[in-house]
Amino acid sequence: MSRTAGRYKAVIFDLDGVITDTAHYHYLAWKRTADSVGAPFDEEFNEQLKGVDRMGSLALILARAPRSFSNEEKLALADAKNRHYQELIATMTPGDLLPGALDALEAVRAAGLKTGLASVSKNAFTVLDRLGIRDRFDTVVDAAQIANSKPHPEIFLTAAAQLGLAPVDCLGVEDAVAGVASIKDAGMVAVGVGKPEVLTQADRVIPSMLEFRLEDY
Ligand code: BG6
Ligand code: MG
Secondary structure, three states: OOOOOOOOOEEEEOOEOOOEOHHHHHHHHHHHHHHHHOOOOOHHHHOOOOOOOHHHHHHHHHOOOOOOOOHHHHHHHHHHHHHHHHHHHOOOOHHHEOOOHHHHHHHHHHOOOEEEEEOOOOOHHHHHHHHOOHHHOOEEEOHHHOOOOOOOOHHHHHHHHHOOOOHHHEEEEEOOHHHHHHHHHOOOEEEEEOOOOOOOOOOEEEOOHHHOOHHHO
């Protein structure tokens, strides 16, 4: 492919579960929360939380708890979850990049395309810095810059706008059901990373970033 001949001008990546396995740390931290309030919690239910912001995820968990919670209690639970999550990510290093993730970022730039990151996490910049990859992105959109969490398309639309591109020129990469919905509602082609039976709305699903090849799109 020549440097400008491709169909796309940018690839916008999700962070948690695509670039690094923080999705597992979110799972562990929410599992402790759910256990503490007597709400059922397993990997299947956790799929609904992926890509959803902190208070939105907590609301989904508490909807299955045996009692209701005051706003004060909700804020305390969210804060405790975040402290646990931050303990888990504190020891991350560049060695925690998922296999294939860095190669994908390098391949995108080598083909003359821009790179974007779209994460609804308030911890996104911390994770990027621990991984040492902040400068690998031409733009980063995190929770602080948007009003609506995935599955709303705002975050991918914001990333495209910050890159100076139309959504149709961007490819989105996501591991979450809500994230794939966000990409599709933004009018982009969606690459799902995970299982086809889970990411049913994706245009193509790959099992891991090792299988990400620009020429496939
Ligand atoms: C998303 C994760 O990237 O960020 C969700 O997929 C998480 O699981 C959300 O809840 C918010 O993260 P944080 O770090 O702001 O609590
Ligand atoms: Mg994700």
